[in-house]
Amino acid sequence: MTAPALDLHDSDASQVLRRVFGYDEFREGQGEIIEHVVAGGDALVLMPTGGGKSLCYQIPALVRRGTGVVVSPLIALMQDQVDALRALGVRADFLNSSLDYDQQRVVEATFRAGELDLLYLAPERLRLESTQKLLDGGDIALFAIDEAHCVSQWGHDFRPDYLALSALHERWPDVPRIALTATATPATHQEIAGRLRLEDARHFVASFDRPNIQYRITPKTEPRRQLLELLRTEHAGDAGIVYCLSRSSVEKIAEFLVANGIPALPYHAGLDAGTRAANQARFLREDGVVIVATIAFGMGIDKPDVRFVAHLDLPKSVEGYYQETGRAGRDGLPSTAWLAYGLQDVVQLRKLVETPGGRSGPVGREEHDGDDAHRRRQGRHLDSMLALCETVECRRVQLLAYFGQEGKPCGNCDTCLTPPESWDGTIAAQKVLSAVYRLDRERRQRFGAGHVIDILMGKKTPKVIQFDHDGLTVFGVGADLSANEWRGVVRQLLARGLLAVEPDHGTLALTDGSASVLRREREVPMRREPERTPKAKLAKAAKAAAAELPEEAAPVFEKLRAWRAASAKEQGVPPYVVFHDKTLREIATVRPSSLEELSTVNGVGENKLAKYGQQILDTLAE
Structure with a gap:
């Protein structure tokens, strides 16, 4: 099952880079990390997707004596990772539940004989005493903990089995450890270090900038049509990922794309394991396949030629957004991160954040406090995501700032290429808040955004007439703006916490900040989208790969x-x-x-x- 061994005796890291991987020089930061781990030091590495993290443990595993043990979160991807290494002549294998008894015994014997350069394990397998005894019987070059952000308990990809990895140093104190992630705020960075007991390790933090990715966030009008236009005009024949929040949306969007001549496959947790594996394999092994998925898909995906990642629903956090968009352009060639974003996204996620954890029956004080803390944390995540969507400044600068890094306007995001206008939305905001106030305080009623907008625009809908809302003083005061423009106003008020969504019914309510706007103590500048985005200008970078x-x-x-x-x-x-x-x-x-x-x-x-x-x-x- 193993590849023929390359003779790397007495080779240094640079020689291994050239002979095995075919590159003449390391990328920025790689050489220093590799030198540190080869010398036996522990390392915590924060490096963007596509930045070359895997070489930071693969080369030390080849240079040091013994087998590099790699903890990887998804067994479905281990086969492809091992195939890629074997194609380079590296002796790599994995142990997971996909192997039968005889196959497992062969891998174990190969490891004990010292004939493996790299062995991939899932974290749950590493917790087994039988696996630990196996490792005791061999020679370990290093432990590599990939996707280390999975240890963050409040992260978007938390995996409980990662918590046990802190014990590696206790059982094998002389084996260097390297933990790697492409997603970590300063707080998550510290959490990873603490949970994996890597406080004394050397920390390497590369820039999170992915200059080859063009970030674009567009108002959601007809999302299916908008997605189809993107794929046909800019990414015809390209491999890509489309993310949706629900399983139902995944199925419907995949069917829609197929009906329009685009090879698309669904992927979500509701599909049986065989279908998920087959669809993932087709995406990885065929050119030009589009996968439509929930966030259940993607962690560890190593496909370098994903040319676009599209979101049809708003991600819950900037970390999630960055991790998902980072699956585009791992080969460094121009790629697109595209998100369609609208009022309903904000309403839906605000409702989710405000809804208690879903427990039925009495809730103890400790559980209640935990729920409250979790909701506050989710609220902060959503606030940051909404701020990224609503900014009139460079998207990349704001994205980097979230991860504690500085950046300059990039010239390759929608706000740089087609700067949106900023307008004084204070009066418009007061009109919306006044309507919500009068419904709530005068009529003891609450309604959703659509009904509030109908009142402001003076529309005598059956619902408006039924509740006599055409008699409100705010009826018809908003005829100066279109329904789309009013949706933008409501969306931005929700994004800034100047309006709230009542979780049970999705109706609008005032917040503590609403009063300062109503009393004219606070101005509310708002973002106005360009009437028509010049496609040629935005698509220029996406098509630059072909032009090169x-x-x-x-x-x-x-x-x-x-x-x-x-x-x-x-x-x-x-x-x-x-x-x-x-x-x-x-x-x-x-x-x-x-x-x-x-x-x-x-x-x-x-x-x-x-x-x-x-x-x-x-x-x-x-």
Whole structure:
């Protein structure tokens, strides 16, 4: 089950980088981290998705004596991670529930014999005494804890089994540990360090900026049509992920895309395990497949050529948003993070935040306090997400600030490319708040946003007439704005906490901050979206990947992709395991005529040169 061993005896980290992975130099920060871990030091690494985190433990595992043990949260992805390493000539394997008894025994024997460079384990398996005894019987080079934010109890991907990983240092005190994550605020950073007992480790914090991703948040009008337009005009034939909050939405959007000629597959926890695995495998192993999913999909996804991530519902936190959008453009090529955002998103999530934890029957004081603390934390997460949506400043600057880092206006997000206008919405805000006040205080009634807007616009709907709301003093005072503009006003008031959503019925209510607006003690500047976003300007960066390729190299690149697809299918591995698009682009541009020339291309290591080199030269010769 293992690949033939590369002779790396007496190699240093730079030699391993070139010979195994095919790269001439480390990315920023990698070399220092690797040197520290090779020397036996513990490390906590915060580095963005696509920043090269995996090399930070893979290379030390190859340089140090013994086997690197990698804790990975999803067994469904271990096979592809191991396939990718084997394609490089690395002796890698995994132990998880997908193996039968005989397969498991073979892996265990290989580990004991010292014939594995890397062994992948799920955190729940590492907790088993049998697994710990197995590791006692071998030689461990290091422990790598991937997706370390899973240890954060209030994070968006909390995994209880990660809490037990703090015991690694007690049982194996001389084995270095490296914990890695792509998502951590300063508070989460400290929580990871404390829970994994890595306070004394060396901490490496890279920039969270992903300059190749274009962040775009657009008003939600007709989300299906908007999504289809994005895919057809900017990402035709591209692989991508579409996130929805509910399972029902996932199914409906996938069906809609398929009906419109786009190869799309659903993924959510309600599907049986076989269907989920098959859909994930197709997404990873075929070009141009779109996966429509809940947040149950994505952690650890290693597909480098995801060209877009689209959200049809508002994420609950900036951490979740960043983690999900980070699955785009892992290869460093231009990609799009697109979010459709509207009033109903704000109402729905405000309701969720304000609704108690769902317990029935009496709730003890301790549980009640815990619920309150959790809701407050969720409220802060949502406030930050809404602030990102409503900002008139650079999205990237605000995103980096959330993670405690500074940035400059990027010129590659919607607010930089098509700056929104800011207008004085104080009077409009007073009209909305006055309507809510009069319904609540004068009539002892509460209604949702749609009915409040009808009253302001002077619409005599059956509901308005039924409740005699055409007699209110605020009836018709808002005829100067359209229904869409009023929805924007209500949305921004909710986003800033100047309006609240009553959790049981979703009706509007005043907050402590409402009074200062009604008394004219506070101004309310608001964001006005451009009437029409210039698509050509926004799409320019998304299409830049194709433009980077010289015109004469484009057909060569497509020929190489076809060869790669056939080779990957024959081996039963994803195409990126053979070569990344970035490597094929360089080959198509350089057009090497010998194995020696091919060996200088980034991403072509010794093992891949020996395995695929002549096939590539033959393909180029055609």
